[in-house]
Amino acid sequence: MSDHDDEHGGERKLARRDFLKTLAGATLAAVPACADDVMAGTEGPGGSSTTGDGSTTSSGDVPTTGAPTTSSSTGTSTGDGTTSSTGVDSTSTGDDSTTSTSTGEPSDMGAQPQACEGQEIVFAPDAVAEDLARFPTAVMAGAMRQESALIHGRSELPDPVLLRVWQPGDGEGTVRVIREIEVTPDENGYLRQLVDGLCPGQWYRYGFFATDRGEPVARGVLGEFRTAIADDAMEPLTVAISCCNGLDNFPWPALQRTSDEYYDVFLHLGDMAYNDGEMALSDYRGNWQAYLAVADGGGMALAYARAGLYCTLDDHEVTNDFNPETIDPQRLQDAMTSYFEAIPVTDTPMQFRVWQSFRWGLTAEFIVLDCRTERRPSTANSADPIYISKEQMAWLKERLQSSPCHFKVILNSVPITDMPTIPWDFAAGDRWEGYPVQRQELLDFIAAEDIGNVWFLSGDFHTCFISHVEPDGDGVVAKTREIAVTGGNTNVLGDFLAAPQFSFGSSNPHGCIITFDPAADEVQVRFIDPDSGQDAYSETLTQK
Incomplete structure (x- = not known):
């Protein structure tokens, strides 16, 4: 039993995790053949193979x-x-x-x-x-x-x-x-x-x-x-999510708790390392090594060892609230270099491009956005604002429209929810709401194409919440949900997020486990209290 486990819960959760993992592997133990899975928006693989002695x-x-x-x-x-x-x-x-x-x-x-x-x-x-x-x-x-x-x-x-x-x-x-x-x-x-x-x-x-x-x-x-499930497979998938892991929160108890749970995939939504103040490539590299250190039971190393990772970045991987239009280009390049060095971001590198897609059978497509490096703050209030590039927006629409998966899961980094006006709108310029034309373009597209089961997963705010993205929306947009998490840093405003728009709100860090069940057309969300190991929230949600 690990140091952070409670007397009974730790052993129970570890046993549950290993038991469920065994079941997951057993369902696909007999695989007739291996099939290709190609990144959305890229060409298919070419041919190569080796048969050597493993050298x-x-x-x-x-x-x-x-x-x-x-x-x-x-x-x-x-x-x-x-x-x-x-x-x-x-x-x-x-x-x-x-x-x-x-x-x-x-x-x-x-x-x-x-x-x-x-x-x-x-x-x-x-x-x-x-x-x-x-x-x-x-x-x-x-x-x-x-x-x-x-x-x-x-x-x-x-x-x-x-x-x-x-x-x-x-x-x-x-x-x-x-x-x-x-x-x-x-x-x-x-x-x-x-x-x-x-x-x-x-x-x-x-x-x-x-x-x-x-x-x-x-x-x-x-x-x-x-590995991702086969193209024609449909089964429940469980993910763990986290973000906002400041080093002053070490050893990240929320992540320690998360590592005791079963999950098929770990999704990190940004601010994995707080590199504020770093100016040179060597500084960025040194800070990443501190964050990813195994010593002393840090929750980040524990959680990453338990399943594979999909991730996006937010601002602190570079520096707080950086402006892509004005930041020193060399500093941005050094930050991005260190990020791609330290983290297994992509198997198809394209000049620091973060946005990409990973499909898990017919259950879920994980659509990873870059909501930081392509934005143009000088355009925010114009008729043609750029929060994500036009190329990324076109790709996002194509993935939402073309995906055969039951759930379209968007790794969003910064929330898209229409947050309460006071006091949240004082910082609206740093999120989708600060670029209202492009935000509305995306929501209108989801509505016009009647794309159900779009689930936004977000971070940045240092809060945990479950929201209706557009409380006054119509049709499918009115049902679209967002789940936000913090695994480290805190924001007292999270405690004041209230119903009916928010079914859960907290200023404290939590572990968060989400199970997407396509057959039931349901999503189970659990926020786990890192101190007690008990569920602070556990509900089954649907967009029916």
């Missing part, structure tokens, strides 16, 4: 100008082929020896069904000595698709390490190794690897290991993630 080297290129290293080596092959990656291009010689490099285009994420099976070996990963001096920061999986995930970590030493991805074996003390890849840290110690050839809807564990003569002798924190 892979990575240049560790930061995924801002080129794609992360990809490999389908398993460590279970008996072939003598080798794979190397330099972040340039992807070519195959057609024989057992494959040289893989990348230009920033998605690589082939396809694989034969047997590639998901792995090879059973005797291995006790938890028994390998944990070395937090060498691996001091959180491990994270991100950009999860049906057959791939982007794995991140960090090493204090320049030597290559072994990334191993596995599932439980059938025998006692065994695992099935799915992928085994040698990864070399970049010049700043970051480890990043796009692991492909996985199967939809399955849970995987992973870890970075120091080796001696090929055998793991030390490791970082072990992590786990679930």
Whole structure:
């Protein structure tokens, strides 16, 4: 039982989490084939594969100008082929020896069904000595698709390490190794690897290991993630959400509590690190390392190890309330560089573009917005305001209209809700309401196209609430809901958010667990009190 668990609740919640995760994996344990899942708005993957002995080297290129290293080596092959990656291009010689490099285009994420099976070996990963001096920061999986995930970590030493991805074996003390890849840290110690050839809807564990003569002798924190479910699958999905994690709130009890819960995906809605006052790239990097430190049981590292991550940014990843039109371009570039270095934001880097989409079968599409770096405050009161770029707005409308998923879940960072006039409108210029023409354009589109089950997930305000986005709206817009959260910083105004527009409001940080159930057409929302571990709010909502 962890330090933050209550006497009975901690063990109960951990057992519940592991039990539910086992059920989730069991429902898709027998997968007939692996299918592609392509980012909305990008071209489909090209073809590449490797069959070598699991020997892979990575240049560790930061995924801002080129794609992360990809490999389908398993460590279970008996072939003598080798794979190397330099972040340039992807070519195959057609024989057992494959040289893989990348230009920033998605690589082939396809694989034969047997590639998901792995090879059973005797291995006790938890028994390998944990070395937090060498691996001091959180491990994270991100950009999860049906057959791939982007794995991140960090090493204090320049030597290559072994990334191993596995599932439980059938025998006692065994695992099935799915992928085994040698990864070399970049010049700043970051480890990043796009692991492909996985199967939809399955849970995987992973870890970075120091080796001696090929055998793991030390490791970082072990992590786990679930791949996106197949295109034709429809099942309940559970997500955890958080934001506004100021370092003065360490060790983030709300996130510690969250890590004891079951969730398929962790969604971070911005202000993951408060970089206010940082001016140089080295400063930004140092602050990210402090936030992601594993030592002392920080909730951020705990929560990220329990499931894969989708995320957006807010202002504090750069500096408080920054104006993209006036900020020093070099400072903005340094902030964005450090963000994409530290976090597995995307498997398809496009010049710091944050907005992207991830589909989970027919259940939910997670639509990630960038509500900060593209806004133009000088246009706010004009007839043509830019809160998000015209390109992003067109893409957002297309995803809302075209998505086959029951739920359209928008990672929004700053709330879109029509907040009470006093005192909230004193700061209206910093959110959607400060750009009323573009806000109305989006809501009118949802209404005109009759797009139901749009759920906005937001942060920024340092409050927790559940709202009707437009209390005086008509039709589907009147039913559209927003769920906002804080996992650290506080705002006393949250306690005054009242019915009927707000069904919950709080100034205090909470864990937040949301289950999207397409068959029932319902969304269960739980806000968890970090002190007691009890639900401060638990209700089932619907937009019927």
